[in-house]
Amino acid sequence: MxxxxxxxxxxxxxxxxNSVDLILTDPxxxxxxxxxxxxxxxxxxxxxxxxxxxxxxxxxxxxxxxxLKQWKEIERVxxxxxxxxxxxxxxxxxxxxxxxxxxxxGADKFNNDFGDCEFIYTSFDKPCRVIRYLWSGMLQENMRKxxxxxxxxxxxxxxxxxxxEDFTEKGDVVLDCFMGSGSTGVASLKLQRxxxxxxxxxxxxxxxxxxxxxxxxxxxxx
Numbered sequence: 001m002x003x004x005x006x007x008x009x010x011x012x013x014x015x016x017x018n019s020v021d022l023i024l025t026d027p028x029x030x031x032x033x034x035x036x037x038x039x040x041x042x043x044x045x046x047x048x049x050x051x052x053x054x055x056x057x058x059x060x061x062x063x064x065x066x067x068l069k070q071w072k073e074i075e076r077v078x079x080x081x082x083x084x085x086x087x088x089x090x091x092x093x094x095x096x097x098x099x100x101x102x103x104x105x106g107a108d109k110f111n112n113d114f115g116d117c118e119f120i121y122t123s124f125d126k127p128c129r130v131i132r133y134l135w136s137g138m139l140q141e142n143m144r145k146x147x148x149x150x151x152x153x154x155x156x157x158x159x160x161x162x163x164x165e166d167f168t169e170k171g172d173v174v175l176d177c178f179m180g181s182g183s184t185g186v187a188s189l190k191l192q193r194x195x196x197x198x199x200x201x202x203x204x205x206x207x208x209x210x211x212x213x214x215x216x217x218x219x220x221x222x
Contacts, residue, residue, distance in 0.1 A: 001189065001216050004198045005205040008177035011198045012073035020196065021172035023074050024163060024184050026084035026153055030065025068092055074177065082163055084155065086121035098124040102159055105134040105141075124167060133159050150207055151181040160187035168193055182208025189215040 004011050066083075071092050074081055082100075086093055100120040134141040135156050147156060160183050168174060170192045176184035179197035181204055188195040189212060197212065199205040 001185070001194070001212060002196045003179070003185075003205070003209055003212060004196075005200070005202055006198060007200050008198045009070060009073060012070075012077055012177060015077040017076055018079050019173070020078040020175045022080050022082065022164075022168050023078040023175045023177060024082045024160065025074075025176045025178045026155060026180065026184075027066035027070070027089070027178045028064065029085050029088040029153075065089065066092060070177075078175065080167065081121070081123045082167065083121040084118055085153075087119045089121075093121050094123075096121055096123060097128075098122045098126040099128045100163070101128075101130050103130055103132045104136055105132055120163070122167070126166075129166070131159055131162050135159075151204060154181050155183045157183050157187050157190070160184050161191060164188060164191050164193060179208045180204055182211040185212040186215050 066089050071089075083089065083093065084102075086099075100122060102118045102120060104116055104118075133156055140146050140156070141158065147154075164174060164184075164187050168191075171194065173194045173196065174184065174188040175196040175198075177198045179185065179199035182197065182199075185195045185197045185208060195212065197208060199208055
């Protein structure tokens with residue numbers, strides 16, 4: 001496991017061509033999500049930042065979306081790519097035969113500003129699939145083992161696990177160049193993949209680092 005608190009371009013430019021099996025990432029969309037308000041209960045409302053121990057992020061991380069320069073580096077260093085929020089990057093991402101749709105299972109009654117599903121681009125030549133996993137305000141698929149939501153665009157670990165299982169093998173290298181709170185890293189480590197994570201925002205990096213280290217230490221016991 002390697003984690004970097006840095007701009008993804010700085011890290012990607014130092015990497016060799018095709019050195020990563022899969023880049024699985026959820027880039028900023030460039031729509032100012034970081035300026036909305038996310039209450040600690042997990043229900044989502046419009047208007048500020050998370051009001052918890054991590055409070056305001058240290059960077060204006062959603063002021064700009066995925067850039068063409070970033071995408072070219074992502075393509076160069078990885079054999080395959082999976083990108084969340086792909087409908088926001090139609091002018092950058094190439095055509096694909098294999099799209100995944102994450103169905104959050106119904107309208108979000110807590111906040112109509114967030115969609116009922118997310119479009120996921122993949123570079124693979126496989127059938128399209130739907131992932132159904134409840135993630136709506138305070139409601140989660142597994143209410144007995146709720147994940148603490150500390151990032152506005154945080155993804156459920158089981159959703160990331162599904163993608164990693166479908167498209168990689170044990171020992172493969174998975175990179176998330178917009179790591180956020182570290183869900184991709186947790187899923188990768190749980191499934192015995194090597195993980196590389198990059199996050200520019202220091203506070204979110206610290207959250208991701210803690211989550212990933214906990215799973216990495218746990219994996220070393222077996």
